[in-house]
Amino acid sequence: MELRHLRYFAAVADTCHFGQAAATLHVAQPALSYAIRQLEAELDVTLFIRTTRQVSLTPAGEYLRAQAERILAGVDEAVDGVRRIAAGRSGLVRLGLTGIAAFSHLPRIARVVKRELPDVDLHIQSDMLTPGQCDALRAGAIDLGLLRPPAIGDDIETRVIDxxxxxxxxxxxxxxxxxxxxxxxxxxxxxxxxxxxxxxxxxxxxxxxxxxxxxxxxxxxxxxxxxxxxxxxxxxxxxxxxxxxxxxxxxxxxxxxxxxxxxxVEVALAWRRGVDNPVIAAVADTIAAAFETTAFEATAFAPAAQLGARFGDER
Known part of the structure; x- marks a missing residue:
């Protein structure tokens, strides 16, 4: 069963009129009628009762209509979710913080991420020293760190935000x-x-x-x-x-x-070089903007696809 056929069926089922459904779908009515016949032949059932005066659903058609609504809604939700993730608007980001930062910086971070990226889940790991955050970034245990430079290791990138x-x-x-x-x-x-x-x-x-x-x-x-x-x-x-x-x-x-x-002393965002997750890039940009001051570095975060080329605890 093609998804296109299911969308065609849903449009006819909603209107019980082939002409109106064709106009809504921006397809020719003969092509729509042919697609419905193909669907009926594939399922080996009659979905619509057609007369010269009206079109109505058969019991099998009524059942398929309910299932089609659920399936198409799921497909639309999946498409929307994929697009949000690709745009850095949805997903999970694990953030490590220094001890004091959990009190002084986290409230602002949590507020701005919730406001600007409401579909992003922020998981917090606090009271992490700079060396521990760098190790966790390398191991993939956290995605971003809020630490005090210098970072430990050449594979960790940082950007000062405070x-x-x-x-x-x-x-x-x-x-x-x-x-x-x-x-x-x-x-x-x-x-x-x-x-x-x-x-x-x-x-x-x-x-x-x-x-x-x-x-x-x-x-x-x-x-x-x-x-x-x-x-x-x-x-x-x-x-x-x-x-x-x-x-x-x-x-x-x-x-x-x-x-x-x-x-x-500086406070910086840190990430592992080579990471190209757009959600991490979006969260990093959002946090950096929230703490933007004249002391910030002049360079901006790269696009999501180049995060690794652009992206340290109290001690």
């Missing part, structure tokens, strides 16, 4: 907690709480800030993640220099202050 200033986190009873603004030189004799990863972009930025102020920070404690790090700071075991998005993580006993001469 620049964050560093801020100072101290305990509520710390001497600097009452200061509205702090300079890095004020931290010269302070013990620091830092991440335990040697690949931490945040640690590197904190070190640059301290060295520019003329000293090397005293690393008193190390933490595996942001939550533990902030808890150690709130307990008075040291100070921490962190991205400004840490303000999204309020904690009893913790105070965050501006650091006037601090460095900045």
């Amino acid at each position: 620049h964050e200033p560093l801020v100072l986190a101290v305990s509520a009873d710390h001497r600097l907690a009452v200061e509205p603004v702090v300079s890095a030189v004020d931290l010269r004799n302070e013990p620091f709480v830092m991440y335990d990863s040697r690949d931490s972009a945040v640690n590197d930025a904190a070190m640059r800030t301290c060295r520019a102020a003329g000293f090397v920070p005293q690393r008193a404690h190390q933490a595996t993640g942001t939550t533990v790090l902030l808890a150690l700071v709130a307990a008075g075991l040291g100070v921490a220099v962190l991205p400004a998005s840490v303000r999204a993580l309020p904690l009893d006993g913790l105070v965050v202050r501006d650091l006037v001469d601090a460095d900045t």
Whole structure:
């Protein structure tokens, strides 16, 4: 049974008039009548009762009409779905995020993807370090990463979407907690709480800030993640220099202050080079647009078919 014959049958069944159906289908009436006869011969049934005055459905025709509506609706839905996927408007994208980004960046990401790409399912994997995200991208466990560069490996592409200033986190009873603004030189004799990863972009930025102020920070404690790090700071075991998005993580006993001469850290989208999934490209473009600033790179994302040629956690 040809799909064309089924559409012809449905048009006649809806109108019970060969002339009206032919006009709706933009085909000649003799060609339509011949196609219906072909369908009846193939099924070996009579679908229509034809008289000089009217056309009506037989019981077999009534049954086929109900089935044809279901089948044709399914075909139309499949065609629409295929086109949406090809256009990057539908599908699944797995997004990895750094620890703080889940609080500071994810709400905006989720809102904009839902608004601009309502048929895209966004699956979130949070609290992933930059090296872990890069490994997950290579393994195909995630499709996009929101991380802090540099990415690990030449096969990972990144695009910076945000620049964050560093801020100072101290305990509520710390001497600097009452200061509205702090300079890095004020931290010269302070013990620091830092991440335990040697690949931490945040640690590197904190070190640059301290060295520019003329000293090397005293690393008193190390933490595996942001939550533990902030808890150690709130307990008075040291100070921490962190991205400004840490303000999204309020904690009893913790105070965050501006650091006037601090460095900045980048937030970037990351993907595996060579990926040409249009849905991933569409989500990446949508996220980048939501965070667009003058600090963005001048180059734009490539078309979906060239994603691989154009496409890093707190640490």
